Amino acid sequence: MIKARPLVIRVVAAVSIVAVPIVSALALQREDKTTPDLGLLAGVIQLVNRAYVHPVGQDALTKDALKGMLNRLDPHSDYMDEDEFKQMQTDMSGQFGGLGMQITAQGGVPSIVSPIDDTPAARARLEPGDMIIKVGATSTQGMSLRKVVDMLRGEPGSKVTITILRGKEEPFDVSLTREIIRVASVKSELKPDRIGYVRISQFGNDTSEGFKSALTRLKTDAAGTGLKGLVIDLRNDPGGLLTAAVDVSGNLLNGGAVVSIRGREANDQHVFNAPAKGDMLPGVPVVVLINGASASASEIVAGALQDRKRATVIGTQSFGKGSVQTVIPIKGHGAVRLTTALYYTPSGRSIQDDGITPDVIEEAPKDQQISGGPLVRESALSGAIANPGQFDKRPGAAAKPQTDMPAKDVNKAAYSAPIRADLIGKPEDAQLKVAVNYFDKPPAAQPSAR
Incomplete structure (x- = not known):
């Protein structure tokens, strides 16, 4: 399936990667520079699993490693686990639960690409470019778009309050009621x-x-x-x-x-x-x-x-x-x-x-x-x-303005x-x-x- 747009209430995610030194025991030398060093990846996962201050499951580490790798490529590549994949398929069917807007990542903060016509987001007059800086009492700074989506979605009829930063205005709260989004495109x-x-x-x-x-x-x-x-x-x-x-x-x-x-x-x-x-x-x-x-x-x-x-x-x-x-x-x-x-x-x-x-x-x-x-x-x-x-295909062909x-x-x-x-x-x-x-x-x- 070839997709031509970001997912609904989930668009592009570009994660920030912070470079940190890794203990020398894991700094494995590779003779073949064209082959990925899977040993290094597995070694770091084992290190985190064994020594991180809180227990982290192997599945979560593997998923995050895949997301980090793909998110670094460009704003639109990503890894989706089973739940995210099913949600994407639901999104594209034109009927789903939520607020009715597309979001993207901008400077580590989710921002609205566009509210969908006749949805809670559109009726609340949310605008393209609005930054969602909080969901409830939780800051979205540095949060993955998938996590933001999970916080925005919920049972139809339930309410969620988001804090919006719009241009140079003071941040303001918007309370929205979730509903089944039936999109007549x-x-x-x-x-x-x-x-x-x-x-x-x-x-x-x-x-x-x-x-x-x-x-x-x-x-x-x-x-x-x-x-x-x-x-x-x-x-x-x-x-x-x-x-x-x-x-x-x-x-x-x-x-x-x-x-x-x-x-x-x-x-x-x-x-x-x-x-x-x-x-x-x-x-x-x-x-x-x-x-x-x-x-x-x-x-x-x-x-x-x-x-x-x-x-x-x-x-x-x-x-x-x-x-x-x-x-x-x-x-x-x-x-x-x-x-x-x-x-x-x-x-x-x-x-x-x-x-x-x-x-x-x-x-x-x-x-x-x-x-x-x-x-x-x-x-x-x-x-x-x-x-x-x-x-x-013609050699030396001039670009068409x-x-x-x-x-x-x-x-x-x-x-x-x-x-x-x-x-x-x-x-x-x-x-x-x-x-x-x-x-x-x-x-x-x-x-x-x-």
């Missing part, structure tokens, strides 16, 4: 003047069918004169399943590449194509809305439709999560989530570390932005993989705070108004599919 409505609007809050198992049903319903609602345009809203969407992103893109394209993944091994190279006659809205112009909280699968869709000239991308620079995580089950011992490849758009540009630059930069008005300011993007995460540049915009405008797009989640799709949503009004431009100013 796709919502749609027909806006005035025959503009179809589809909001995708995350890419889960139900997204492909939900998006197809939404397009069918919008076409029916606009019967007669037909749709004037379609807005796909991916703001504050942290991503999800690669397959869902490919399917959503494929519903607006006729054949050709949607995204490619490329890694070290030959079986890590793959191009995902749209169906030959996949476009459900031929001739209908499309706008995709993104911002700094649009990540992973969201960036795949935006990049594919932008490269293929099927949509105009409006908003601000996306998050920049362009790596592929493969979940490898280990029978009886959970699973490894390992970064195995990077995503590339149809034109061969890497999403990783850079993200997608909009065709039209449109910031949310200051009074509609989250109060914490711009988000930390992928490039600022500890251990983040650098952008590898353009993929092109993502945008013709001046650097100052690209920077402006990258460091703009996203819109408050409670305003998305509402009548006062200024960015959505710009997207809807875009369809009044002359056809020559809009892209044509290729």
